[in-house]
Amino acid sequence: MNxxxxxxxxxxxxxxxxxxxxxxxxxxMATLGVNxxxxxxxxxxxxxxxxALEGQEGGITVSTLKEAEYYFEQGIKDIVYAVGIAPxxxxxxxxxxxxxxxxxxxxxxxxxxxxxAEAAVKEGITLPVLIELDCDGHRSGVTLEDDSLIAIGTLxxxxxxxxxxxxxxxxxESYQCRSTEAMTAMAEQERSCAVACAEALRHAGLPCxxxxxxxxxxxxxxxxxxxxxxxxxxxxxxxxxxxxGLGVCREEDIAVSVLASVIGHQKRKGWVITDAGWMALxxxxxxxxxxxxxxxxxVCGVDGAPLKDLIVSGANQEHGxxxxxxxxxxxxxxxxxxxxxxxxxxxxxxxSAMYDRYHVVDASEEIVDTWYxxxxx
Amino acid sequence: MNxxxxxxxxxxxxxxxxxxxxxxxxxxMATLGVNxxxxxxxxxxxxxxxxALEGQEGGITVSTLKEAEYYFEQGIKDIVYAVGIAPxxxxxxxxxxxxxxxxxxxxxxxxxxxxxAEAAVKEGITLPVLIELDCDGHRSGVTLEDDSLIAIGTLxxxxxxxxxxxxxxxxxESYQCRSTEAMTAMAEQERSCAVACAEALRHAGLPCxxxxxxxxxxxxxxxxxxxxxxxxxxxxxxxxxxxxGLGVCREEDIAVSVLASVIGHQKRKGWVITDAGWMALxxxxxxxxxxxxxxxxxVCGVDGAPLKDLIVSGANQEHGxxxxxxxxxxxxxxxxxxxxxxxxxxxxxxxSAMYDRYHVVDASEEIVDTWYxxxxx
Numbered sequence: 001m002n003x004x005x006x007x008x009x010x011x012x013x014x015x016x017x018x019x020x021x022x023x024x025x026x027x028x029m030a031t032l033g034v035n036x037x038x039x040x041x042x043x044x045x046x047x048x049x050x051x052a053l054e055g056q057e058g059g060i061t062v063s064t065l066k067e068a069e070y071y072f073e074q075g076i077k078d079i080v081y082a083v084g085i086a087p088x089x090x091x092x093x094x095x096x097x098x099x100x101x102x103x104x105x106x107x108x109x110x111x112x113x114x115x116x117a118e119a120a121v122k123e124g125i126t127l128p129v130l131i132e133l134d135c136d137g138h139r140s141g142v143t144l145e146d147d148s149l150i151a152i153g154t155l156x157x158x159x160x161x162x163x164x165x166x167x168x169x170x171x172x173e174s175y176q177c178r179s180t181e182a183m184t185a186m187a188e189q190e191r192s193c194a195v196a197c198a199e200a201l202r203h204a205g206l207p208c209x210x211x212x213x214x215x216x217x218x219x220x221x222x223x224x225x226x227x228x229x230x231x232x233x234x235x236x237x238x239x240x241x242x243x244x245g246l247g248v249c250r251e252e253d254i255a256v257s258v259l260a261s262v263i264g265h266q267k268r269k270g271w272v273i274t275d276a277g278w279m280a281l282x283x284x285x286x287x288x289x290x291x292x293x294x295x296x297x298x299v300c301g302v303d304g305a306p307l308k309d310l311i312v313s314g315a316n317q318e319h320g321x322x323x324x325x326x327x328x329x330x331x332x333x334x335x336x337x338x339x340x341x342x343x344x345x346x347x348x349x350x351x352s353a354m355y356d357r358y359h360v361v362d363a364s365e366e367i368v369d370t371w372y373x374x375x376x377x
Numbered sequence: 378m379n380x381x382x383x384x385x386x387x388x389x390x391x392x393x394x395x396x397x398x399x400x401x402x403x404x405x406m407a408t409l410g411v412n413x414x415x416x417x418x419x420x421x422x423x424x425x426x427x428x429a430l431e432g433q434e435g436g437i438t439v440s441t442l443k444e445a446e447y448y449f450e451q452g453i454k455d456i457v458y459a460v461g462i463a464p465x466x467x468x469x470x471x472x473x474x475x476x477x478x479x480x481x482x483x484x485x486x487x488x489x490x491x492x493x494a495e496a497a498v499k500e501g502i503t504l505p506v507l508i509e510l511d512c513d514g515h516r517s518g519v520t521l522e523d524d525s526l527i528a529i530g531t532l533x534x535x536x537x538x539x540x541x542x543x544x545x546x547x548x549x550e551s552y553q554c555r556s557t558e559a560m561t562a563m564a565e566q567e568r569s570c571a572v573a574c575a576e577a578l579r580h581a582g583l584p585c586x587x588x589x590x591x592x593x594x595x596x597x598x599x600x601x602x603x604x605x606x607x608x609x610x611x612x613x614x615x616x617x618x619x620x621x622g623l624g625v626c627r628e629e630d631i632a633v634s635v636l637a638s639v640i641g642h643q644k645r646k647g648w649v650i651t652d653a654g655w656m657a658l659x660x661x662x663x664x665x666x667x668x669x670x671x672x673x674x675x676v677c678g679v680d681g682a683p684l685k686d687l688i689v690s691g692a693n694q695e696h697g698x699x700x701x702x703x704x705x706x707x708x709x710x711x712x713x714x715x716x717x718x719x720x721x722x723x724x725x726x727x728x729s730a731m732y733d734r735y736h737v738v739d740a741s742e743e744i745v746d747t748w749y750x751x752x753x754x
Contacts, residue, residue, distance in 0.1 A: 007465055009754060041694060063656075063695045065384075083695050084640040084650060087715045088384055108641055111714050132641075139696050140641045140650050172693060263461035264485055264509075264517045273461060273517050279440075280754075283660035283727055316549060317418060317726055318440045318460050319516050337488050338464045349694055350660055354730070356753060376733060377386060377657075 001367045003302055003340060003359075008261040009280035011355040012342060013048075013371065014304070016363035017255035018237055022052050025219055025236045030055070032225045037080065037212065039234030040067045042349045044373040045358065046074040048237055061214075061232045065092045070374040072101045080104045080212070082168065082232065084132060084140050085112055090119045097125060104165055108132040108142050113155045113162060120161030128165040129156055130210060131201075135193035136186070138172035144196050153206045166210025167201070169194050170232070174217035175286075180247055187222035190215070195227035220248050238348035241298055245290035256352055257300065257342040259359075260320065262335050271313075272322040272335050276343055278315040284350035296320065297343040297351075302365060304342055307334075312343060379742045380679055380717060385638040386657035388732040389719060390425075390748065391681070393740035394632035395614055399429050402596055402613045407432070409602045414457065414589065416611030417444045419726045421750040422735065423451040425614055438591075438609045442469045447751040449478045457481045457589070459545065459609065461509060461517050462489055467496045474502060481542055485509040485519050490532045490539060497538030505542040506533055507587060508578075512570035513563065515549035521573050530583045543587025544578070546571045547609070551594035552663075557624055564599035567592070572604035597625050615725035618675055622667035633729055634677065634719040636736075637697065639712050648690075649699040649712050653720055655692040661727035673697065674720040674728075679742060681719055684711075689720060 003012065029036040038052035041063035049060060049071065059078035062068045068079050069092070077100065081093065085105045093103050105116060105127055113129070120127045131152050134141030142149045156164035171190035177183045190213045198208040213225075214232030216239075225231065238256045239249040260276035278296065287294040299310035299322050309328060314321035322341070324330060335341075345351035352358075353375060360369035380389065406413040415429035418440035426437060426448065436455035439445045445456050446469070454477065458470065462482045470480050482493060482504055490506070497504045508529050511518030519526045533541035548567035554560045567590045575585040590602075591609030593616075602608065615633045616626040637653035655673065664671040676687035676699050686705060691698035699718070701707060712718075722728035729735075730752060737746035 007469075007754065008463075083652065084714075086385075086638040086640045086652060088638050092384075109714065112641075115715070134643070137646075139648075139691070139693060139698060140643065261463040261465050263463045264489075266511070266517065269514075271516075275460065275463060278661075278727065279730060283662070283724075284655075285660070285662075314516070316516060321516060337461075337486065338492075347660075350655065353656060377384065 002365045003259060003361070003367065006259055006359055008259050008340070009276040010259050011352060011358050012257050012259050013358035013360050014255045014363060015360050015368065017253060018048060019051060021237055021239055021253055021255060025233065026055055028219070029231055032222065034225045034228050035230045037061050037230045037232045039063070039232050040071055042234035042352070043237055044352070044375060045371045046071065047371045049076070052237055064377050065089060066374055066377050068096060068101070068103060072096055072099070078102045080106070080130065080168070082106055084108060085116060087115050090116070094119065094123050104128045104130055106130050106132050106168055108140055108152070110148065110152055110155050113152060113159060117159045117161035126161055126163050128163050130166050130168040130212065133167050133169035133193055133197050135169040135190045136171050136173040138170070141169060144193065144200060149197055149200060150204050153201045153204065157206050164207055166208045166212065167194055167197050168212040171213070171215045171218045174215045175242065175246070177217060177246060180221060183217045183221040183246070184223060187218035188224070190218050191222065191225055191228055198227065216243060217246055217248050235348050238352070240348040241294045241344055241346045242286040242290070245287050245292055251298065251306065251344065254344045256348050257304065257344050258297070258351060260341050260343055262337050262339040262341065264337065265332065267332065270323050270327065270330050272330060274320040274322055274341060275318060276312070276320040277318045279317050280354060281312065281315060281320065281343060281345060282347065282350035282354055284347040286346040294346060297345055300342045300344060302340040302342060307341070378744045380636060380738070380744065383636055383736060385636050385717070386653040387636050388729060388735050389634050389636050390735035390737050391632045391740060392737050392745065394630060395425060396428060398614055398616055398630055398632060402610065403432055405596070406608055409599060411602045411605050412607045414438050414607045414609045415614070416440070416609050417448055419611035419729070420614055421729070421752060422748045423448065424748045426453070429614055436607070441754050442466060443751055443754050445473060445478070445480060449473055449476070455479045457483070457507065457545070459483055461485060462493060464492050467493070471496065471500050481505045481507055483507050483509050483545055485517055485529070487525070487529055487532050490529060490536060494536045494538035504539050506539050507543050507545040507589065510544050510546035510570055510574050512546040512567045513548050513550040515547070518546060521570065521577060526574055526577060527581050530578045530581065534583050541584055543585045543589065544571055544574050545589040548590070548592045548595045551592045552619065552623070554594060554623060557598060560594045560598040560623070561600060564595035565601070567595050568599065568602055568605055575604065593620060594623055594625050612725050615729070617725040618671045618721055618723045619663040619667070622664050622669055628675065628683065628721065631721045633725050634681065634721050635674070635728060637718050637720055639714050639716040639718065641714065642709065644709065647700050647704065647707050649707060651697040651699055651718060652695060653689070653697040654695045656694050657731060658689065658692060658697065658720060658722060659724065659727035659731055661724040663723040671723060674722055677719045677721060679717040679719060684718070
């Protein structure tokens with residue numbers, strides 16, 4: 001079975017690239033002396049996560065309760081649910097805990113402490129909780145300057161049903177960095193924010209064993225992680241064009257691609273039409289704001305090698321429009337109808353989410369496995 | 378069971394709005410004297426399609442073979458697969474035809490005629506084919522000026538295994554129109570292109586019984602459809618913010634919404650954080666180029682009524698950032714953690730694709746049904 005036997009569009013995962021990407025970050029984290037807590041939101045698959053957990057202590061991060069349930073069923077117990085908690089999520093979390101999962105929650109308000117504690121007390125359990133920190137203005141979390149940091153910490157420490165486990169932050173703004181220096185600086189900003197907040201809690205007499213930071217760019221460029229106990233990252237397993245555009249990886253490190261068929265030509269316009277539209281590629285246009293705009297994806301041959309400067313310049317639901325970025329002529333004889341191409345995604349998490357499985361190859365065009373994804377909530 | 382019993386994020390479909398939207402276009406088409414061939418790519422669900430087929434002759438349009446197989450299993454025989462054909466798609470199509478489906482193919486090259494005919498002859502069948510026309514430079518298709526129109530038509534007519542059924546076009550550029558007049562003009566451009574090509578084929582002695590046009594904007598604004606035999610449209614069933622921004626529908630006609638929970642606040646910034654990020658809303662930013670940019674969606678209360686000028690101004694994978702479009706203060710007491718909101722999508726097809734089911738309500742907050750979607754390929 002090789003790629004030519006597959007129906008298009010479908011999702012291809014190169015196991016050799018996946019392994020290289022995983023080993024590179026695992027080694028970095030070992031050198032920096034911190035545990036890696038891989039994020040299950042990118043792969044949404046146990047095989048990839050098992051590879052990522054090699055040499056680590058075993059904990060993972062998730063973005064949905066469906067991921068938590070799936071990974072727990074597959075034998076992973078130590079799970080951080082890294083999205084702020086709402087009451088509607090508690091019944092499933094409590095059910096998982098009763099089954100033996102060790103779920104750590106995230107919150108950034110005293111209101112959340114109260115309803116989490118109330119639910120836990122009813123079940124006769126204690127829920128470990130991390131306080132979410134805002135290190136870069138990206139989305140949620142409290143800052144060192146907020147009075148609420150100590151207030152939340154104190155309430156967590158003093159309230160039955162919850163226990164203060166530490167702090168967590170995510171430098172999401174690292175995706176907006178435009179240089180290696182900016183990413184290194186962002187990694188230090190992420191680290192120093194988390195460490196300062198942990199120290200403020202300890203200074204107030206509160207425990208803070210866990211200091212959790214992470215994003216793929218900062219994991220790649222952090223030079224010092226003193227005071228940090230764990231790093232979370234997910235998309236580093238696959239990488240994508242946004243990460244390549246940032247300089248976090250090379251285009252040839254990208255482990256996922258969409259296999260598509262040529263279904264037509266508009267020769268006067270220099271367009272090749274494929275069956276991979278935005279439904280197959282996602283609507284993510286993450287490279288639009290980068291120096292090199294890759295459209296809806298970079299077009300490669302079935303062997304994975306880039307084809308000149310071809311990109312997916314436009315996308316309808318089930319149609320992709322491929323053209324040369326610089327307006328160079330298309331070599332029409334090489335893209336007959338039925339020709340297979342592989343398209344590198346802007347954002348691996350978004351593109352992979354359009355599929356229920358990976359067709360796994362191992363540095364060749366031979367399919368060696370099928371790995372399923374846990375989509376939804 | 379009402380909306381408060383659901384876990385978030387999830388997809389809500391208002392059956393009453395769906396019915397109204399369907400009836401409005403069905404009546405328009407009846408008045409204009411053409412059959413409606415609803416497109417199954419938006420709903421991807423048989424219940425919605427059965428409503429859309431009421432009063433019609435029964436044919437539908439699909440964008441994937443998975444849709445074709447699903448709708449056929451549900452009893453619909455007459456199916457146009459409205460994406461240019463590639464060899465890899467033929468085995469499944471031939472299998473469906475042997476089971477009794479009447480699948481019509483689409484193509485725009487003589488190369489496609491040849492491989493389709495060859496496959497059909499091997500199976501001892503004849504495949505009906507439409508020639509794809511390019512009426513607006515949007516993507517695929519031949520024009521009246523192309524020599525290939527008559528060449529493809531002649532080859533289809535003279536080759537064993539295929540039969541020339543007619544012409545098909547889609548005015549995809551109608552989504553870029555900025556006024557009612559522009560959409561009316563685009564509808565006439567779509568019609569006149571299709572009719573002129575049909576007449577050119579007939580003038581060359583070729584049959585052309587089917588003249589198929591369609592898009593939701595042109596279906597709404599066509600004033601005359603003389604010479605057209607059928608109109609295809611899909612998103613008119615649900616509508617969305619892009620269509621409302623075009624003036625094709627009102628915001629209150631939008632039948633699908635994403636139910637989300639408030640999971641946090643960033644009060645200094647005027648942000649409400651919800652659990653509906655881009656995974657729940659899609660990455661579609663179709664209103665970004667419109668006069669009113671709706672971000673990742675318009676925020677309503679659980680009753681479906683818009684909340685002031687709140688939009689989803691930013692989205693991470695599982696976090697949505699809600700803020701006031703005009704920077705007005707948020708009424709914090711109305712959006713406590715756990716509060717439910719409903720978010721209207723930019724693009725109903727893209728947002729619905731992130732879910733495997735609709736929770737169906739009927740002009741209230743009571744859930745009356747669960748309808749499943751056929752995603753994938």
